[in-house]
């Protein structure tokens with residue numbers, strides 16, 4: 001594990017921190033000596049996760065699509081620790097995977113609310129805390145779906161493309177004030193989110209492996225490692241980017257399998 005000593009004592013607020021990529025991030029930041037606030041729709045799981053990390057961490061319940069909940073989460077984090085240095089916007093829900101004409105408009109709106117509006121509201125609420133000491137790092141979760149057209153995933157893909165664009169606009173807005181905004185575009189990572197889609201037959205793990213140059217799905221740790229780097233001072237001049245962490249998935253464009261090795 002790479003160690004970034006400058007992260008010691010900083011404070012990270014991680015939405016969706018009770019599961020998957022957010023939980024991997026929470027553990028990785030805690031190992032760097034960062035105080036972590038885990039915010040999640042599932043309050044009890046968030047609190048249990050925080051207890052697992054240790055007494056200098058907190059768990060908070062709330063919905064990132066609710067402005068009142070966002071304000072409460074950010075205030076509780078700032079009041080507890082006196083500062084917020086890192087925001088990870090990892091709360092997310094999957095799309096319906098239905099044909100467009102069968103999609104429910106309410107589902108579309110909810111997905112955009114959670115991913116795009118949630119990321120917007122959390123960033124807006126946290127940045128005043130970062131401006132107090134003219135430094136901070138916001139890390140958003142985009143996706144390969146925000147760049148490549150994934151059929152039946154209109155809301156998800158549009159929300160993720162929106163998150164990448166908002167990463168640029170906010171990154172440029174706050175660059176001179178010491179606040180960096182970056183996104184990670186994961187490929188297919190084996191988290192509870194992806195495993196459920198595989199179990200439901202909505203994703204085919206073998207097809208994904210054939211389409212991925214690395215020949216395998218990624219892990220939550222791959223994403224957490226990139227997040228810790230982006231939050232560190234080693235990334236001091238990186239802002240407004242969407243970093244693919246996808247085993248080469250988006251780089252590949254040939255009309256053939258990207259991986260021809262054995263699938264165990």
Ligand SMILES: NC(=O)c1ccc[n+]([C@@H]2O[C@H](COP(=O)([O-])OP(=O)(O)OC[C@H]3O[C@@H](n4cnc5c(N)ncnc54)[C@H](O)[C@@H]3O)[C@@H](O)[C@H]2O)c1
Pocket residue numbers: 015016017018019020021022039040041042062063064065089090091092093114115141142143144185186187188189190191192193194
């Ligand atoms: N796993 C992948 O392969 C993958 C790939 C690309 C992008 N992503 C993105 O990464 C992020 C995290 O995905 P994951 O795989 O860790 O998913 P996950 O389902 O394991 O975790 C998501 C967490 O977000 C929480 N959450 C959902 N809605 C919320 C809300 N309204 N308010 C607060 N918390 C809420 C859930 O309770 C859960 O704990 C998502 O934005 C997802 O779109 C994941």
